[in-house]
Amino acid sequence: MLTFLTLFCCSWCSPMTNDSIPSLNQLNYTVERALDWDSLFIRNSGWFGGDGIFTIPFNGVDTPHEGDSTLIVFSDTMAGDIRDGQLQPGFSMIHNSVAVLKGKEPLKENIHFYWNTDNHHAPATLFEPRTPAAGKADYYWLGDGFVNTAPHHNIYIFAYRIRNVSDKDFGFEEVGNALLVLPAHSRPPYTAQRQLDTPFFLAADSTTGSGSFGAGIFVNTKAAGAPHPDGYVYVYGVKGTQKAVMVARVLPADFENFGRWRFWDGQQWVPNIRHAATIANRASNELSVTPLKDGRYALIFQVDGIGTAVGLRLGASPAGPFGPVIKIWECPEVKENKHFFVYNAKAHPHLSRPGELLISYNVNSFDFLHELPASPHLYRPRFIRLILH
Incomplete structure (x- = not known):
């Protein structure tokens, strides 16, 4: 069923100063389930669940229906077998995996999943931390990534070092x-990968919670197909319990030169990460920023981190200002089961049709190990289409 919503101005939002750019408070759209993409990840053998799901076009062009294949990266991943709707013994969870999708359509015969295997041929995590700063028990969850066409077509993927704690x-x-660097044209298990510690983690202080960059990437270059390219890669971060969004930018050729990165402080681009301003809040730890045909930018996220709605804010530029939260989709999974929660919505421009945005969000459970046998397909991405009018 289509849901038609038109949002009008909020009195507290500042009007646009450039009359040529439409309002940041109003959007005409419909939303529908993308059942074809949903079904791609309903699987009964091998990979049967995961979260994260960032999508990276191998050719580096991130516009609707461009490219011929896609790298899909997952964080925690479930592997095992489901028969007649029943989860079979011997399933396992690993901390990250990838898939490669050939073509632009969600066809099961065109997607293949990859992870490592241990000495007993059981599934094992694909990317394990091995930087100087990594602890023995640390593991990676994966952030956004892109193909850097300047200069070597390497794939860059952010990786968050995670540690289990009891408190x-x-x-x-x-x-x-950390930053994973995968050489151009390499394929799993990426034996030639490089891993770099980055200075883009913000430890918690007395006023805010911790923060980190890599929640989303917008490549605003001609090579990536951006409609108004300025030549920079914009990298978004999220910090604190308010899920405050920050943004940095850097030229593609300088991506590994962390001293060349600049952070938006609300007025200008500055070298000090601690001066990064909040450009939006109530976001999620994974998100996306996508240019629209009318000159605005769509920030897509899960409202309040694990709220029930997929949210959108309209922006005047990749760094804002951004308008109010527009709740474009109420996720039905949280009404179907009181133990379920939804999180980390984002758009996938190059897998979208012209005039639309394909959007995913993740589903999990507060009582995961109890719910999984009863609902073995719960832990997989869900998809919707935002159709712009």
Whole structure:
């Protein structure tokens, strides 16, 4: 069923100063389930669940229906077998995996999943921390990534160093930020990969919670197909319990030169990460920023981190200002089961049709190990289409 919504101005939002750019408070759209993409990830053997799901076009062009294949990266991943709707013994969870999708359509015969295997041929995590800062028990959850066409077509993927702890609500905490560098044209298991510690993790202080960059990437270059390219790669971060969004930018050729990165302080681009301003809040730890045909930018996220709605804010530029939250989709999974929660919505421009945005969000359970046998397909991405009018 289509849901038609038109949002009008909020009195507290500042009007646009450039009359040529449409309002940041109003959007005409419909939303529908993308059942074809949903079904791609309903699987009964091998990979049967995962979160994260960032999508990276191998050719580096991130516009609707461009490219011929896609790298899909997952964080925690479930592997095993489901028969007649029943989860079979011997399933396992690993901390990250990838898939490669050939073509632009969600066809099961065109997607293949990859991870490592241990000495007993059981599934094992694909990317394990091995930077100088990594602890023995640390593991990676994966952030956004892109193909850097300047200069070598390497794939860059952010990786969050996670450590299990007993004094946190969810039993883990992020302790560092790393960058995975996969050589051009390489394929799993990426034996030639490089891993770099980055300075893009913000430890918690007395006023804010911790923060980290890599929640989303917008490549605003001609090579990536951006409609108004300025030549920079914009990297978004999220910090604190308010899920405050920050943004940095850097030229593609300088991506590994962390001293060349600049952070938006609300007025200008500055070298000090501690001066990064909040450009939006109530976001999620994974998100996306996508240019629209009318000159605005769509920030897509899960409202309030694990709220029930997929949210959108309209922006005047990749760094804002951004308008109010527009709730474009109420996720039905949280009404179907009181133990389920939804999180980390984002758009996938190059897998979208012209005039639309394909959007995913993740589903999990507060009582995961109890719910999984009863609902073995719960832990997989869900998809919707935002159709712009």
